[in-house]
Amino acid sequence: MSPTKTVTKSANRLSRAVVVDRALELAAAEGLEAVTVRRLATALDVTPMALYWHFRTKDELLDGCADRLLDGVEIPADDGAWPERMRAAMDALVAAIRPHPQVAVLVDRRMLQHPSGLALTEMALGCLAEAGFSTADAAQISWHALATAIVLVTGDQVDDSGTQADEREVELEQKASLLRGLPPDRYPHLLAAVDDMVRCADTERFFDLGVELFVAGIVGTAPKKRRS
Amino acid sequence: MSPTKTVTKSANRLSRAVVVDRALELAAAEGLEAVTVRRLATALDVTPMALYWHFRTKDELLDGCADRLLDGVEIPADDGAWPERMRAAMDALVAAIRPHPQVAVLVDRRMLQHPSGLALTEMALGCLAEAGFSTADAAQISWHALATAIVLVTGDQVDDSGTQADEREVELEQKASLLRGLPPDRYPHLLAAVDDMVRCADTERFFDLGVELFVAGIVGTAPKKRRS
DNA sequence: ACCTGAACACCGTTCAAGT
DNA sequence: ACCTGAACACCGTTCAAGT
Numbered sequence: 424m425s426p427t428k429t430v431t432k433s434a435n436r437l438s439r440a441v442v443v444d445r446a447l448e449l450a451a452a453e454g455l456e457a458v459t460v461r462r463l464a465t466a467l468d469v470t471p472m473a474l475y476w477h478f479r480t481k482d483e484l485l486d487g488c489a490d491r492l493l494d495g496v497e498i499p500a501d502d503g504a505w506p507e508r509m510r511a512a513m514d515a516l517v518a519a520i521r522p523h524p525q526v527a528v529l530v531d532r533r534m535l536q537h538p539s540g541l542a543l544t545e546m547a548l549g550c551l552a553e554a555g556f557s558t559a560d561a562a563q564i565s566w567h568a569l570a571t572a573i574v575l576v577t578g579d580q581v582d583d584s585g586t587q588a589d590e591r592e593v594e595l596e597q598k599a600s601l602l603r604g605l606p607p608d609r610y611p612h613l614l615a616a617v618d619d620m621v622r623c624a625d626t627e628r629f630f631d632l633g634v635e636l637f638v639a640g641i642v643g644t645a646p647k648k649r650r651s
Numbered sequence: 652m653s654p655t656k657t658v659t660k661s662a663n664r665l666s667r668a669v670v671v672d673r674a675l676e677l678a679a680a681e682g683l684e685a686v687t688v689r690r691l692a693t694a695l696d697v698t699p700m701a702l703y704w705h706f707r708t709k710d711e712l713l714d715g716c717a718d719r720l721l722d723g724v725e726i727p728a729d730d731g732a733w734p735e736r737m738r739a740a741m742d743a744l745v746a747a748i749r750p751h752p753q754v755a756v757l758v759d760r761r762m763l764q765h766p767s768g769l770a771l772t773e774m775a776l777g778c779l780a781e782a783g784f785s786t787a788d789a790a791q792i793s794w795h796a797l798a799t800a801i802v803l804v805t806g807d808q809v810d811d812s813g814t815q816a817d818e819r820e821v822e823l824e825q826k827a828s829l830l831r832g833l834p835p836d837r838y839p840h841l842l843a844a845v846d847d848m849v850r851c852a853d854t855e856r857f858f859d860l861g862v863e864l865f866v867a868g869i870v871g872t873a874p875k876k877r878r879s
Numbered sequence: 880a881c882c883t884g885a886a887c888a889c890c891g892t893t894c895a896a897g898t
Numbered sequence: 899a900c901c902t903g904a905a906c907a908c909c910g911t912t913c914a915a916g917t
Contacts, residue, residue, distance in 0.1 A: 471911090472912095545840055558907095560669045566794035566848070570842060605769070612776035615786055616787075624787060643870060699891085709892090
């Protein structure tokens with residue numbers, strides 16, 4: 424047999440890539456707060472300090488994770504009407520971070536450090552300029568777009584501590600029954616919406632609505648209105 | 652002299668209220684990650700374990716901080732057209748959490764646990780029902796409103812670690828000069844907007860634009876359009 | 880070049896005890 | 899009722915050392 428098949432030890436050689444791999448696995452399995460230098464090290468069968476050869480600090484490691492998500496961005500074609508391009512840019516970002524909701528928060532810091540982040544931002548700023556916004560407004564709206572994408576992805580998910588599936592279910596049910604105890608005369612709408620408040624029935628609709636809402640907001644606020 | 656004036660020790664008696672006070676001060680001064688059971692204890696001139704008499708866990712303490720922010724909400728009058736009421740609700744929330752940007756993130760978990768949070772949510776759901784949204788959509792939009800308010804407040808601020816004023820300034824300048832090194836042919840809009848991307852010139856405009864954008868999005872997406 | 884080992888200054892929290 | 903003290907199982911990171 425070739426050594427690459429038997430010698431798993433040497434196959435387990437550390438590198439930024441495999442560390443990030445494991446970090447993403449860990450985050451997916453037990454939440455971002457479980458991604459600890461020490462836990463990551465034991466998961467990689469290595470000393471905590473081994474990681475510090477490949478990353479200067481833990482923050483740099485987390486940046487690596489964020490960059491990995493941004494690597495997956497598929498930059499959309501930059502043609503067509505600006506609202507459609509704006510939507511395409513947001514969809515591309517959302518699609519890239521959706522597979523890793525636990526680490527989506529980290530993308531914020533890397534957006535202007537990563538080629539894909541820069542490309543999407545440039546695209547957004549182009550749309551917003553075309554829409555007639557000042558550069559100051561455009562800048563704020565573009566970062567708002569990023570924040571919206573992140574919030575959409577993270578909001579759909581486990582978030583509340585590293586609890587998993589079943590634990591989460593009882594937690595949600597507690598929250599629901601607490602809401603159901605509210606006085607019906609003062610909270611009619613809330614009581615009618617308890618189930619919808621507590622858990623999201625249709626994830627796809629959730630993302631669509633979120634992006635739709637955002638783009639509609641820009642269109643509605645744009646100084647130069649779009650001709651039909 | 653009366654004992655209340657001289658005996659500062661007994662004036663320093665612990666209570667949930669004074670612990671939350673100090674926690675908010677600490678967060679304001681050095682960031683949320685500086686709010687540690689042990690640091691908070693030394694700031695209060697007390698043993699770390701003293702806090703555990705008043706709060707079952709650190710999370711409960713942080714909930715206390717969030718509740719404090721929500722206590723400050725001024726519930727707006729629930730009359731007028733729904734887009735105006737929606738805006739009033741968002742403005743009220745933003746106004747309440749703006750004074751404590753560092754702890755704004757914590758509000759998310761408490762919104763449906765706190766009277767003011769419930770009142771604002773009920774109001775928002777009422778607006779959205781009037782606008783013709785399904786309860787499912789309304790629920791998602793209302794939590795999106797909350798997320799937007801929080802993101803607006805936290806986005807304006809120190810956020811990147813507990814760095815303060817001057818440190819932050821050099822950090823921003825680094826980011827800016829990095830952006831200025833980009834190829835001008837590929838990133839024309841980005842280069843034109845570097846200063847606006849890196850720091851927010853007009854905070855008031857930032858909040859207005861954020862809320863405006865959100866409400867406009869709802870108006871633009873609403874099944875029942877508003878009659879002028 | 881790549882990793883280990885021991886040590887440091889931190890965390891949140893439990894549990895038994897003091898007053 | 900309200901707080902202290904010692905202890906436990908964790909953190910991220912530095913620094914010197916191994917191979």
